[in-house]
Amino acid sequence: MACTNDDEALQQWPVECRDDALQYLKTSHQMVTKLLEALLGNLGVELDDSNIDAFIGKKMVNMNFYPTCPNPELTVGVGRHSDMGTLTILLQDGIGGLYVKVPEEADMENKGEWIWSNGRNKSAEHRVRTTSTKSRVSIPIFVSPQATQRIAPFPQVVEKDGVARYREFVFADYMNSFFGNAHDGYSLLSAVIAAVPRPSTMPRAWTFFLLDQILTYLILGAAAVSTEVLYLANKGDSAITWSAACGSFAGFCHKATTSVIITFVTVLCYVVLSLVSSYRLFTKFDAPVNYTSKTIETTVFHG
Numbered sequence: 001m002a003c004t005n006d007d008e009a010l011q012q013w014p015v016e017c018r019d020d021a022l023q024y025l026k027t028s029h030q031m032v033t034k035l036l037e038a039l040l041g042n043l044g045v046e047l048d049d050s051n052i053d054a055f056i057g058k059k060m061v062n063m064n065f066y067p068t069c070p071n072p073e074l075t076v077g078v079g080r081h082s083d084m085g086t087l088t089i090l091l092q093d094g095i096g097g098l099y100v101k102v103p104e105e106a107d108m109e110n111k112g113e114w115i116w117s118n119g120r121n122k123s124a125e126h127r128v129r130t131t132s133t134k135s136r137v138s139i140p141i142f143v144s145p146q147a148t149q150r151i152a153p154f155p156q157v158v159e160k161d162g163v164a165r166y167r168e169f170v171f172a173d174y175m176n177s178f179f180g181n182a183h184d185g186y187s188l189l190s191a192v193i194a195a196v197p198r199p200s201t202m203p204r205a206w207t208f209f210l211l212d213q214i215l216t217y218l219i220l221g222a223a224a225v226s227t228e229v230l231y232l233a234n235k236g237d238s239a240i241t242w243s244a245a246c247g248s249f250a251g252f253c254h255k256a257t258t259s260v261i262i263t264f265v266t267v268l269c270y271v272v273l274s275l276v277s278s279y280r281l282f283t284k285f286d287a288p289v290n291y292t293s294k295t296i297e298t299t300v301f302h303g
């Protein structure tokens with residue numbers, strides 16, 4: 001349940017829990033501010049009322065229920081990930097099941113990092129497992145900046161580190177490209193290579209053919225998964241107690257729908273591209289020759 005203001009929360013949240021949840025969110029504000037002050041103080045940065053919104057633009061509270069599971073090893077629970085945003089505050093019962101990975105230096109690359117800290121603070125990887133004997137409840141509050149907020153490493157930290165490890169970006173752009181558009185890079189690269197005038201060789205034709213096949217199936221898989229996620233976001237799934245998220249995230253769902261449509265258009269383009277590259281490859285092979293009849297002719301000639 002996302003909360004940007006009280007009216008929105010009261011309109012959209014389930015009546016059974018909205019007053020308690022709103023109260024909990026409001027009382028958490030002081031704790032969030034204190035934690036941020038401590039984190040920023042550690043980096044030599046001061047937090048004042050005028051810049052607090054840069055960090056606490058939006059709060060979202062989830063209410064997770066993990067039912068008992070006869071074979072916990074066969075379920076995912078919550079898969080390993082690190083949270084995005086400013087901070088996550090977790091309220092949980094005494095059952096346990098949350099595993100947080102202790103970060104190792106060698107393991108740091110590609111893991112979540114607090115960009116403001118220029119990579120000094122990490123977002124720890126974690127996962128949740130269910131148990132066969134006890135169900136579990138957890139209530140995380142996800143604190144994040146406003147979508148329009150510009151994010152960059154603090155100048156004070158950059159000055160100390162001598163280098164800015166991240167460029168400035170808008171938080172919404174980061175969220176939108178979180179799952180990456182690897183095919184953009186591939187399309188650009190193959191367009192550049194194809195544009196360079198060079199004789200078309202067999203290894204080159206095979207490379208394009210195989211890469212086009214791989215990319216086509218990868219994008220098709222991604223489109224199928226995104227459609228499934230979008231369906232769940234629209235309809236929810238009462239059997240596994242997933243509520244429909246689009247009521248609270250209408251803006252996100254509109255963008256996600258547009259993005260799924262674009263992905264399917266991309267799939268179509270890649271299907272055409274695969275056809276073109278397979279045509280270019282297979283026209284290089286000669287048509288089969290009828291050797292039997294040729295042999296007879298030769299024999300007749302010599303005779």
Ligand SMILES: O=C(O)CCC(=O)C(=O)O
Pocket residue numbers: 062064078083090092098126128138140
């Ligand atoms: O349920 C928990 O303990 C944590 C859930 C979690 O990691 C998440 O929702 O991001």
Ligand SMILES: [Fe+2]
Pocket residue numbers: 081082083126
């Ligand atoms: Fe998490």
